[in-house]
Amino acid sequence: MSSMDLGMSDKVAPLVEKIRDFTRNFVAPLNEEFDSLIGTGPDGRFSYSERQTEILETMKAEARKRGLWNFWLTDSEEGYGLSTVEYAYVAEELGWVHMASEAMNCSAPDTGNMEVLERYGTDEHKEKWLKPLLEGKIRSAYLMTEPDVASSDATNLEFSAVRDGDEWVLNGEKYWSSGAGDPRCKVFILMAKTPSEERSKHEQHSMFVVDAESEGYEVLRPMMVFGHDDAPHGHMHVRFTNVRIPADSLLIREGAGFEVSQGRLGPGRIHHCMRSIGQAEKALQLLCKRSLEREAFGKQLAFLGANFDIIAEARIKIEQARLLCLKAAWAMDTMSKRDAAPWISMIKVEAPRMSLKIIDEAMQIYGGTGISQDTPLAQMYQGQRTLRFADGPDSVHRRQVARKELRGYTNQKV
Incomplete structure (x- = not known):
């Protein structure tokens, strides 16, 4: 087994700083305005207003101007040539703001579909579909x-x-x-x-x-x-x-449907998990700030009940999940798809589960406001709970992990 380096590389560290600045200071305010304009027609189909289209194009143009585009293209001649471990640090930053991934052309399901077209598509597929997807036009x-x-x-x-x-x-x-x-x-x-x-x-x-x-x-x-x-x-x-x-x-x-789908779903699953770490960090930040801003029964909320323990446990869980996510990313960089699969399944179960728990605790600190439109927490909770079904429910991934574990102890087919 090769040595395991899960730290932030010299290559990706300055990139993460640029992404953090762009995401939180440029994308976040536009994201709020975009969401305030969302609506659907009577058939359930969505159409963009002129202002929403302008917001999307403004974000993408600024991202390209800053050289922040298509990071997800790991192990590829295109993009930045980041390893999966390096991309994990990028994707965590993307998880802080809902539209950040799309602003930098790193959003699902496009990333997985682009990988499929790049790996398995014909020259015609690549020209007709992959090229405009890589350019963020469709x-x-x-x-x-x-x-x-x-x-x-x-x-x-x-x-x-x-x-x-x-x-x-x-x-x-x-x-x-x-x-x-x-x-x-x-x-x-x-x-x-x-x-x-x-x-x-x-x-x-x-x-x-x-x-x-x-x-x-x-x-x-x-x-x-x-x-x-x-x-x-x-x-x-x-x-x-x-x-x-x-x-x-x-x-x-x-x-060859299963062959293609497994080639697609592995990277997509771990990208979701990376962003879940960012969601959890954002929820903990909101929790801590709120707990120090509000008072009840003569004390700041942070000093009431079990909130000290809740904050400490949240930090512990985030750090544990991040390390598991990075190890899964390392496995993808260094192992075969088959050998890396159990690590992907493990983090696919743990990351959204961990993130949900911390978002829920943040909602508790906010009280009724926490489930309203006045914080991003309700939308975050909805997204993370849905993620526990996307790309395979928890039970399926736990089954894969257990099967791998049991093979070392029995000759039975498991």
Whole structure:
């Protein structure tokens, strides 16, 4: 095993400082204005106002002017060439402000989809879809989860793709199609069943690149997250009815859907976890400030009840999760995908769980204000609770960790 260096490198340290300044002093005020203008039409679809479009373009233009763009492109000829460990420090800063990731073209699901197109796409895919995604001109969605099957076991997926001459015909429904509600969403990466008795259980599905404006595609509804439609991102319930796409929309080959999805989901999962660390740090900052600003029963809130212990435990949990996140990132940099997978699963369980706990404690310190629109805490809680389902629920990841642990003690298949 190679030596493990989890510290902030000389290369990334000054970059983190630049990102921190840009995120907190430039993006954050514009983020507040953008959110105040959010609204949806009667069909649940979102459209940008002239001012919101201006805000988005202003943030992106400033990011590019400052050279803060596409950091997520680790192990690539493009971007900064950061290691996954180095990117972990960048992503933690992005987690402090909701729109920071998009401002610097580092937001999901685009990052994962761009990785798919870069690794597995044809030259035509790269020119038509990857290039404008890298430039931040369009957005994308990842369509995997289905309403009628337990999609945490992706072998259950039934969405159909049938070859017909030089085309594929798509039929079925997907939901929790994150990003499909954005009016700039122009392309999907989609998992479909392409069964064959000659292939194994995990080779019954294929991955496709699909034009979001294909005939026969329709949005049925936005999925509500704790009663909110999460505009403008949008997690849409969609239907495909005899949607025809070119034969070369297939990625790699028939039956390679799981191969592509695992190549995509690993980096995406850990990017979410990195941002969760930033969310937890922000929540703890809000908690501490509030606990010293307000008094009750003749004392500052910090000195009442168990709040000393709560603050100390929050710091301990953040530091533990950060170290696990960095080790998972190091594993991705130095190990095979198979060997790194348990580390990714561990942090995928722990990071949002830890962040949720600290956000909840911050909400308690704020009282009723903590669940209102007057702090970012309610939105943060919603996002982190949702993350415990995204890219695989906790139970699936715990199963993977336990299976790896038990293999050292038994000859049984686990």
